[in-house]
Structure formats: C-alpha cells, structure tokens
Amino acid sequence: MTAISDSPSAARPSADAGVAMPRNRRKTELLMLAFAIVVVLFAYASTGFGLNGKVPAGLLEYGFAFAALMLVAHLAVRRFAPWADPLLLPLAALLNGLGIVMIYRLQQSHQIITLSSSATAEQVLYSAIGVIAFIAVLVFIREVRVLQRYTYTLGALGLILIAIPAMLPDSMSEVPGTGAKIQISLGGFSIQPEQFAELGLAVFFAGYLVAKRDVLSLAGRRFLGIDLPRGRDLGPVLIAWGASLLVLVFESDIGTSALFFGLFVAVIYIATQRTSWLLIGILLFVVGALLAAKLFSHVGARFTEWLHPFTLANINCNPLAPHDHCVSSYQLVQGLYGMGSGGILGTGLGHGQPYITPLVQSDFIMTAFGEELGLTGLMAMLLIFGLMVQRGLRSALAARDPFAKLLAGGLSFALALQIFIIVGGVTRLIPLTGITTPFLSQGGSSLIAIWAMVALLMRISDSARRPAPQPIQDEGMTQVVRAG
Amino acid sequence: MNRALTRLSLAVLVMFGLLLINVNYVQAFQAGSLATKPANGRTFEQQFHYQRGSIIAAGGNSNVTIAESRPAKGSTSTSTSTGSTTYTRYYPFGSVYAPITGFDSVYGSTGIEEAYNKYLSGTASNLAVHNLVSLLTGKPKQGANVLLTVSAKAQQAAYQGLQNDGGHQAGVVALDPTTGAILAMASTPTFNPNKFTTLNGTKFDQIDKAYLSDPAQPLLNRAINETYPPGSSFKVITGSAGFSSGKYAGPTATIAAPQPLTLPNGNQLNNDGGEQCGDGHPQILEAFYLSCNTAFANIGMKVGGPTLQQYATKFGWNDSTLTIPMPVSASVVPRVTDKSFTALSSIGQFDDQATPLQEAMDAAAIANNGTLMRPYLLQSVQAPDLTTLAKTQPSVLSQAVSSQVAGDMQQMMIAVTQNPAGTAYQTAGPPTVGTLVIAGKTGTAENGLTNTATDDAVFTCFAPASDPKIAVGVIVKGGGFGADAAAPIAVKIIEAYLGVK
Numbered sequence: 001m002t003a004i005s006d007s008p009s010a011a012r013p014s015a016d017a018g019v020a021m022p023r024n025r026r027k028t029e030l031l032m033l034a035f036a037i038v039v040v041l042f043a044y045a046s047t048g049f050g051l052n053g054k055v056p057a058g059l060l061e062y063g064f065a066f067a068a069l070m071l072v073a074h075l076a077v078r079r080f081a082p083w084a085d086p087l088l089l090p091l092a093a094l095l096n097g098l099g100i101v102m103i104y105r106l107q108q109s110h111q112i113i114t115l116s117s118s119a120t121a122e123q124v125l126y127s128a129i130g131v132i133a134f135i136a137v138l139v140f141i142r143e144v145r146v147l148q149r150y151t152y153t154l155g156a157l158g159l160i161l162i163a164i165p166a167m168l169p170d171s172m173s174e175v176p177g178t179g180a181k182i183q184i185s186l187g188g189f190s191i192q193p194e195q196f197a198e199l200g201l202a203v204f205f206a207g208y209l210v211a212k213r214d215v216l217s218l219a220g221r222r223f224l225g226i227d228l229p230r231g232r233d234l235g236p237v238l239i240a241w242g243a244s245l246l247v248l249v250f251e252s253d254i255g256t257s258a259l260f261f262g263l264f265v266a267v268i269y270i271a272t273q274r275t276s277w278l279l280i281g282i283l284l285f286v287v288g289a290l291l292a293a294k295l296f297s298h299v300g301a302r303f304t305e306w307l308h309p310f311t312l313a314n315i316n317c318n319p320l321a322p323h324d325h326c327v328s329s330y331q332l333v334q335g336l337y338g339m340g341s342g343g344i345l346g347t348g349l350g351h352g353q354p355y356i357t358p359l360v361q362s363d364f365i366m367t368a369f370g371e372e373l374g375l376t377g378l379m380a381m382l383l384i385f386g387l388m389v390q391r392g393l394r395s396a397l398a399a400r401d402p403f404a405k406l407l408a409g410g411l412s413f414a415l416a417l418q419i420f421i422i423v424g425g426v427t428r429l430i431p432l433t434g435i436t437t438p439f440l441s442q443g444g445s446s447l448i449a450i451w452a453m454v455a456l457l458m459r460i461s462d463s464a465r466r467p468a469p470q471p472i473q474d475e476g477m478t479q480v481v482r483a484g
Numbered sequence: 485m486n487r488a489l490t491r492l493s494l495a496v497l498v499m500f501g502l503l504l505i506n507v508n509y510v511q512a513f514q515a516g517s518l519a520t521k522p523a524n525g526r527t528f529e530q531q532f533h534y535q536r537g538s539i540i541a542a543g544g545n546s547n548v549t550i551a552e553s554r555p556a557k558g559s560t561s562t563s564t565s566t567g568s569t570t571y572t573r574y575y576p577f578g579s580v581y582a583p584i585t586g587f588d589s590v591y592g593s594t595g596i597e598e599a600y601n602k603y604l605s606g607t608a609s610n611l612a613v614h615n616l617v618s619l620l621t622g623k624p625k626q627g628a629n630v631l632l633t634v635s636a637k638a639q640q641a642a643y644q645g646l647q648n649d650g651g652h653q654a655g656v657v658a659l660d661p662t663t664g665a666i667l668a669m670a671s672t673p674t675f676n677p678n679k680f681t682t683l684n685g686t687k688f689d690q691i692d693k694a695y696l697s698d699p700a701q702p703l704l705n706r707a708i709n710e711t712y713p714p715g716s717s718f719k720v721i722t723g724s725a726g727f728s729s730g731k732y733a734g735p736t737a738t739i740a741a742p743q744p745l746t747l748p749n750g751n752q753l754n755n756d757g758g759e760q761c762g763d764g765h766p767q768i769l770e771a772f773y774l775s776c777n778t779a780f781a782n783i784g785m786k787v788g789g790p791t792l793q794q795y796a797t798k799f800g801w802n803d804s805t806l807t808i809p810m811p812v813s814a815s816v817v818p819r820v821t822d823k824s825f826t827a828l829s830s831i832g833q834f835d836d837q838a839t840p841l842q843e844a845m846d847a848a849a850i851a852n853n854g855t856l857m858r859p860y861l862l863q864s865v866q867a868p869d870l871t872t873l874a875k876t877q878p879s880v881l882s883q884a885v886s887s888q889v890a891g892d893m894q895q896m897m898i899a900v901t902q903n904p905a906g907t908a909y910q911t912a913g914p915p916t917v918g919t920l921v922i923a924g925k926t927g928t929a930e931n932g933l934t935n936t937a938t939d940d941a942v943f944t945c946f947a948p949a950s951d952p953k954i955a956v957g958v959i960v961k962g963g964g965f966g967a968d969a970a971a972p973i974a975v976k977i978i979e980a981y982l983g984v985k
Contacts, residue, residue, distance in 0.1 A: 266492060270488045270489055270492065312523075315522055333523065333524075334523075337525075339510050340515040340516075340518030341515070341519070344511060344512055345616070353526050370507065375508060378507050378511070379508075382507070389500075390496075393493045402485065406485070409492065416496040416499055416500070419499075419503070423507075424506070427506050427507055427510055429502060429503065429506040
C-alpha cells in the first residue's frame with residue numbers, strides 16, 4: 001500500500017504488444033476507501049467524546065462492520081467492474097458513514113421525539129441493503145446498454161412509482177408533519193417510491209432521447225439568433241413538464257417535481273446540444289413555479305418563508321395550522337441559527353444543539369453538520385458532493401455509448417441538482433423545498449436508491465475506461481480477441 | 485454531446501459555487517446577527533455552558549472579584565444533554581455591588597453584565613483570535629474579565645452608609661475627580677443578584693415578579709436612574725454661574741440677603757428656619773456656608789434663568805445621552821424665564837431634579853479646577869491569558885468653569901465644613917474628621933407639592949480639599965437635613981477610600 005497508482009504491479013505489462021495497459025486503479029480505490037473509513041471512525045469516536053467524554057460503545061464492532069461492508073463493495077468492484085472510477089466508492093462510503101455518525105449523534109441527544117432509539121441501527125441496516133443493491137447492479141447489469149431495451153418499461157414503472165402515493169389515502173402516504181404525500185406506509189414500515197422512480201425515469205429519458213435526438217435536434221424557426229425546435233417536437237417536454245406539475249399538485253412535493261423536470265431538461269440538452277431546449281425548459285419551469293405559487297398556497301408559502309423568515313409571526317406560526325398572516329419559518333431559522341452558532345470551526349460533534357431544529361435528521365441534516373463541524377466541515381462536505389458529481393460527469397464524457405453518456409450525464413446532474421435544491425433551501429439561498437440530502441438524511445429508500453445510482457455510474461465508467469480488446473496478431477489472418 | 489456535457493459541468497460548478505458562497509455568508513458573515521435574532525435558543529442556552537468572565541473591582545489598589553461563574557453543583561458531563569459543564573453566576577458580596585454588576589440570568593442581564601456582555605461572554609471581535617487559539621489547543625472557551633474602577637473600600641463604605649441610614653431610599657456615587665473613574669455607586673433599597681442566577685426559568689419568574697411588584701423598587705438604581713430635587717447643593721451651580729457670568733466678582737463680593745425676600749410674583753422666600761443671613765448684606769462666601777436662600781435667589785435672578793441653565797448644562801445637567809456604560813437619567817434644570825421661578829430654581833427647587841451621580845459630578849468639576857471628566861466604570865478588559873484587550877482613557881466631558889472660578893468655588897465649599905458657622909461644620913468638619921479637609925455643600929430639599937414629607941438630604945463634596953482624590957454625591961430621600969443625613973455617608977466613604985481613621 002505504499003504506492004498508489006504508480007505501483008508497477010498495477011499496470012500489467014503486455015508482453016505481446018509491448019504497450020503498457022492502462023491501470024485499473026483499484027489500489028487507489030482501496031487506499032481512499034481505507035481513508036474514508038478512518039475518517040468515519042474518527043468522527044464516531046469524536047461524537048462519543050463530545051457527548052459522554054468517552055469512546056462510544058461499539059466503536060470496534062461498528063467500525064469493523066462498516067469497514068467490512070465497504071470492503072465487500074470494493075471486492076465486488078474488483079470482480080465485476082475492475083475499470084470503474086476509483087473515487088466514487090470511497091466518496092459514497094465517506095458520506096454514508098458521516099450520515100450514520102450524525103444520525104447516531106442526533107439520536108444520542110435523546111431530544112428528538114421523531115427519532116427512534118433504533119434509528120442508528122436502522123440506518124446501518126439500510127446502508128447494508130444499499131451496498132447489496134450496489135453489488136446487485138454491478139452483478140446483473142454488465143453493460144448499461146441492456147437497460148435501453150427496457151426504456152418504456154422502466155419509464156412506466158417510474159411513473160407508477162411516483163403516482164402510487166397520490167392514489168393512497170393521506171394516512172398512508174403523508175410524511176408526518178410535512179404535508180408531502182410521497183411515501184407508502186404499511187405497518188410501521190415506509191418506503192418512498194419516488195427515490196427509485198428517479199432511476200427509472202433517468203433510464204427512460206436517456207433511452208427515449210437517444211432514439212429521438214436527431215428529430216429533436218432539427219431546427220425550426222430562428223428567433224433572436226436561437227434555433228427553436230419545431231412545434232410538433234415540443235410534445236415530450238410538455239408532457240414531462242405536465243407530469244412534474246402533477247407531482248407538485250397531488251403530492252405537495254415541490255423539490256422532487258423540480259428535480260425530475262431538471263433531470264429531463266438536462267438530458268434533452270445533452271442529447272440535442274440545442275440551447276433552445278434549455279431555454280424552453282427554464283422558461284417552462286419559471287412559468288410553472290409562478291403559476292403554482294399563485295394557485296397553490298403551499299407553494300406561495302415557501303416564497304414567503306424564504307423572503308421573511310425572521311418575522312416573529314412566521315417564527316411563532318403553528319406549522320400544523322398556518323393561516324393567512326403567517327407561514328411557519330421556525331424550522332428554517334433554527335437551521336440557520338444552528339449554522340450561525342457553529343461559525344467557522346463548528347462546536348465539535350456532540351457539542352452543539354442541532355436537535356433544536358425540527359426534523360433535523362431528515363431535510364435539515366446539513367445544518368447539523370454546519371453547526372457541529374462548522375463552515376469548514378460544511379464546505380468540505382459540499383466539496384465531497386461536488387467531487388462525486390464531477391466523477392459522474394467525467395464518466396459521461398468518457399462513455400462511448402450515447403445511451404450511457406445520457407444516463408451518466410442525467411444522473412450526475414440530477415445528483416447535483418438535488419444537493420443544490422436541499423442545501424440551497426436549508427441555507428436560504430433558494431426557497432426551501434423538502435427533499436432528502438443524498439447519503440445523509442435518515443431513511444432507507446433514498447440511501448438504497450443512491451447506492452444503486454452510484455453503481456450505475458461506476459458501471460458506465462467501467463465500460464468507458466475498459467481497454468479495447470487487444471488483437472493477437474500471431475495467428476496469421478485469424479484474429480483471436482482477448483477479453484479485457 | 486460532449487460540448488453539452490461540458491457546459492452542464494460548468495452549470496454544476498456555478499451551482500456548487502453559489503452554495504459555497506452562501507454557506508460562507510451564513511456561517512462567517514451573518515453568524516453574529518443570527519445570534520441576536522428572535523427565538524434563537526442556541527445562544528440562550530450556550531451562555532451557561534462555558535465560563536463567563538469575572539467582574540473585578542480594581543479601583544483604589546484593590547482587586548476584588550465581585551462576579552464570577554462557577555460550575556453548577558452536580559453538573560458533571562453526563563447530567564446535561566450537551567455533555568458540557570453548566571456554570572452559574574455567583575456574586576460573592578451579595579447586594580453590595582448589585583447596582584454596578586446588575587445580574588446575569590437565563591432571561592437576560594442588567595448593569596455591567598449587560599453592558600459588557602460581549603467581553604464577559606467572549607463574543608467580542610477582539611477576542612476572536614484568542615478563541616481560535618483556545619479551540620485549537622483544546623482549552624475550553626472562556627470569557628474575558630472586566631476590571632472596574634470601583635474601589636472595594638469605598639463601595640463597602642457606601643453600601644454600609646446607606647444601609648445604616650434607616651431604610652430611606654437613597655443613592656450615592658463617588659468619583660475620582662481627576663479622571664472621572666467611578667469609585668463607588670450604591671443604592672437602597674437594593675437586591676441580591678444571586679437570586680437571579682437560577683437556571684430554573686419558573687423560579688426566576690417568581691423572584692423577578694416579587695422584585696418587580698415590590699413598591700420600594702429594589703431593582704431601581706437610584707444612583708443614576710432616579711432624580712431628586714437638589715435643594716441648596718445647587719448653589720454650587722448658581723455660584724459658579726454668578727462668578728462665570730461676571731455678574732459677581734468673587735466670594736468676597738457682597739450680596740443682598742433679606743429675610744424674607746419678596747419675589748416678583750408677590751410670594752415670599754425665606755431662609756432656612758426663617759433666620760437672618762449675616763447682616764443682610766453678607767459676602768457671597770458667608771451666604772454660601774450659611775446656605776442663605778435669599779442671597780442665591782438674588783444671584784440667580786440677576787444671572788437669569790437661561791444663563792443659569794446654560795452653566796448647569798456645562799456641569800453635565802440636561803444630558804440624556806450620558807452612559808457609564810449604563811444609561812444615566814438626565815438631571816434637569818429647566819429653562820426658566822420667569823424671575824420668581826428662576827429664584828426658586830437657583831436654590832435647587834422648582835423643577836430642578838438631580839441624580840446622585842450629578843451631585844458627584846458637580847463637586848468633581850469644581851475639584852478638578854473646572855474640568856469635568858467623563859464618568860466611567862470600565863478600567864480595562866483582560867483576556868483569559870491576562871492580556872489587556874481594552875482600556876478606558878479618561879476624557880474630558882466639558883469645561884464647566886474656569887480654573888479661577890473653580891478656585892473661588894473651592895474656597896466657598898471648604899468654608900462650609902471649616903467655618904464653625906458652616907452648615908456641615910459639625911458633620912464633615914474638624915469635629916468629625918480632624919485635619920482632613922473636605923470641601924462640600926449641603927442641600928435640604930423640600931419635596932412634593934405640599935411639602936408634607938420629610939425633606940430630602942443632599943450632600944456634594946470632594947476631598948482632600950488641597951489635592952482632591954474623591955468627589956461624592958449623596959441623596960437620601962426623606963433623610964431630613966443634608967448635613968445630618970447625607971454628609972456622614974459621604975464622610976465614611978471618603979475616610980474609607982483615603983484610608984484615614
């Protein structure tokens with residue numbers, strides 16, 4: 001483990017061609033993964049010291065379990081996607097681990113009634129399921145191209161998954177205290193299908209647009225120097241727009257609605273390279289947002305909350321019964337107060353009071369990091385997210401297959417957009433819309449879906465970086481292709 | 485497709501850039517203002533989880549801790565939700581320093597605790613580097629110590645003096661006339677700040693309600709926030725105005741002092757007890773130490789109401805902006821144009837109102853050769869590593885009178901205690917204090933419209949007369965004669981501070 005990628009053994013010399021094969025960089029991944037695990041264990045130990053002044057119970061057991069889990073993921077990558085990007089797995093492990101640590105820290109404060117005493121154990125379990133999903137994707141999807149065959153099936157599945165909660169009674173579909181109808185709740189167990197719908201829709205958008213991109217690239221009229229698409233080609237974008245508006249209306253879930261629409265616009269832009277689609281998308285989004293703000297009180301309330309969070313009437317407004325003159329901004333301002341109290345270096349894990357912010361374990365978990373790890377820690381976490389998105393976009397650039405390109409680009413951009421919507425929302429950069437923070441928020445659906453997404457990105461990067469088969473020329477005219 | 489992907493990457497870069505800029509804004513730039521926003525429970529709770537700085541009475545070669553934070557009993561790391569030690573505020577001298585320190589409680593603070601909270605709590609910007617070093621070296625956060633100009637000896641004497649005075653409402657302030665440093669400040673009835681330090685909100689409410697509903701208003705700092713008629717002590721101002729305006733040459737000039745004096749409105753003004761004032765045309769000096777009302781009424785009428793007010797203002801009257809750093813209520817000399825009312829105003833009656841601090845400032849200006857120094861409590865701020873973070877440089881508030889007029893006034897004030905006929909000869913003169921020369925002026929003010937209550941006793945003075953080191957203003961509501969009720973308190977403070985007897 002002394003050398004990272006310069007190790008000569010990482011590059012298998014090709015005796016036949018005399019050309020060095022590119023390194024697959026699995027040792028880099030292992031080293032970075034070890035580093036991520038150490039960071040997570042330090043954070044866990046630090047939390048224990050912060051809360052009780054001693055090493056937390058089960059440091060060794062939890063540490064071993066977490067390390068073993070990530071090691072299994074690494075071995076799966078070695079076996080099934082040896083040429084995959086070496087940074088995605090360590091970054092995912094680091095974020096997942098820090099998320100568990102923060103859930104543990106919040107649960108140990110014993111101040112949050114919405115956080116059960118088994119929350120940490122559950123989150124570890126979800127992580128394990130997430131890693132299993134990650135491995136399953138690598139095992140069963142050896143080439144993302146195969147997904148293209150199921151374009152419409154997956155698209156329909158995605159739409160159904162989104163639509164199910166809207167059909168269910170509120171008692172089964174509403175996330176308590178938020179008004180958002182986005183889950184299926186049965187006997188104490190709940191699942192948020194939209195998290196998985198995102199993957200299905202991404203595949204659908206990519207598959208559909210790969211097929212239709214030539215048509216959609218056709219120029220219609222020129223207007224202000226921009227080639228507008230033909231009117232009859234506007235159909236798909238209008239349908240996507242309408243669908244996302246329906247999500248917003250029937251499920252009160254503005255964040256997800258914006259996320260899906262953003263995903264669609266990004267994929268159509270990558271597919272056609274036409275700026276006009278981007279402009280049309282943004283225009284439709286703005287019109288939709290303004291219309292929704294006018295027509296639906298819960299959307300307008302988000303704007304009021306954003307613009308006037310410190311008004312006493314809003315802070316003291318009852319979130320369950322907001323009325324004409326007030327919009328509850330209590331959660332938003334408490335998150336900001338937490339970040340403010342953390343300042344530049346933070347209070348240290350276990351030393352702050354993140355539990356004051358309602359539902360901090362969910363949408364507002366980044367403010368808990370801001371409070372306890374400070375501006376420094378929060379910026380580091382944003383950079384980790386940023387790095388992850390960048391690795392995804394790189395995979396898209398490197399991919400040779402257009403479908404893989406679109407899928408990787410769409411998924412990466414959706415990840416970036418999701419982080420922007422939720423972190424921007426809780427830090428009052430943009431109006432707050434409820435949406436989970438990838439890897440960090442408490443809950444299984446989001447975590448499992450994101451691990452599956454990372455696996456897809458790694459599969460795409462594996463295909464992209466895998467060296468082309470080397471022809472063996474010694475056999476005369478017959479070429480035997482050696483599998484890379 | 486790669487061109488679009490590259491552009492999309494740029495868009496992502498912009499999105500993350502915006503997020504990073506915004507979190508910097510929130511956590512670095514906005515953090516301070518967020519801390520003071522409504523319903524911020526974090527700031528509120530945090531203040532009890534680290535050691536707040538101490539308040540130290542550091543004047544007059546003393547160094548006595550008068551407020552400190554101690555770990556609360558039974559607060560170990562496991563008993564609190566945040567895992568850190570809980571501190572409670574403790575005032576070792578109970579109510580002795582209450583008007584100065586105020587209190588620090590779960591529901592806010594008063595007095596110095598409030599005024600210098602940013603130092604005591606360690607949030608002042610010049611403590612930022614220090615806090616950072618503590619953080620990096622793993623030391624617990626600690627507030628800075630605030631050193632006050634208060635002399636423990638003078639303060640004890642002031643507190644005892646008022647306590648022994650029979651439960652009258654009273655206030656006293658002692659100043660260093662050369663700097664304006666406040667050496668003592670006491671008020672009765674007062675409160676015990678230790679009662680407010682409970683971390684139990686309900687208990688706090690009960691105590692606070694009891695204090696607030698007490699008709700004696702124990703939370704009121706009478707030394708700076710209550711005004712009383714100054715009575716004859718105001719003759720210091722009237723005399724200064726008379727000399728400064730050039731209407732009277734000096735203490736040896738004679739003045740008509742009839743008994744009684746018929747005012748332009750037909751009312752008759754009497755001297756105290758209806759006594760004659762010398763031969764009816766005494767020197768101003770004699771009229772001063774005898775405290776003849778009619779003589780000074782004549783001076784006031786000759787100087788004129790507006791001019792009288794103008795000179796009073798130079799002594800710090802009519803200033804509602806003064807802070808020490810606690811805000812000081814304005815002492816009032818109204819602008820009077822009616823001659824009869826001017827006559828009353830010039831002997832400290834009519835609508836004249838003064839704080840005990842103002843009485844001390846009057847004497848301090850005369851003692852310091854006419855230069856009135858700005859009164860202040862903060863001597864310095866000391867970081868936990870004992871470096872000095874801030875220090876008060878004495879500053880001039882105003883030039884009240886010329887040094888020549890100040891000399892004349894000093895001469896007259898000395899006579900009040902040194903001339904056997906002076907009003908304070910018995911209580912602040914040689915029979916009581918021996919060779920120490922105190923220069924002063926008594927005041928016995930009628931109070932209330934009907935004047936049925938006992939008079940307010942006032943004494944304004946400085947000592948030693950030849951080299952003034954302390955100026956004192958005392959007002960005892962309903963105390964009776966200024967010489968009897970107020971002067972002994974001032975004498976006790978002066979003796980304690982100068983270390984005589």
